[in-house]
Amino acid sequence: MTETQRRIWQFVKDFTATNKTSPNYREIADHMKMTVGAIQHHVPLMKERGWLMHTDGRPNSFVALDVEEKA
Helix, strand or coil: CCCCHHHHHHHHHHHHHCCCCCCHHHHHHHHHHCHHHHHHHHHHHHHCCEEECCCCCCCCCEECCCCCCCC
16 A cells, blocks of 8 residues: 555545545545545555445445555
């Protein structure tokens, strides 16, 4: 997991715990000071690697999974 991906993962985890809903791409991008396009690049990779999981019911809704550091 890159440092950027770790920060995205931590933000999603913290945001979800606080707000009981996952952040959208804009909220992640604003927090990370990145473009939405950059977030749209990282999130699918993180889902593929098992760090984020899609949740049903809302488009672009996902949760951070509890994972050990993976390469």
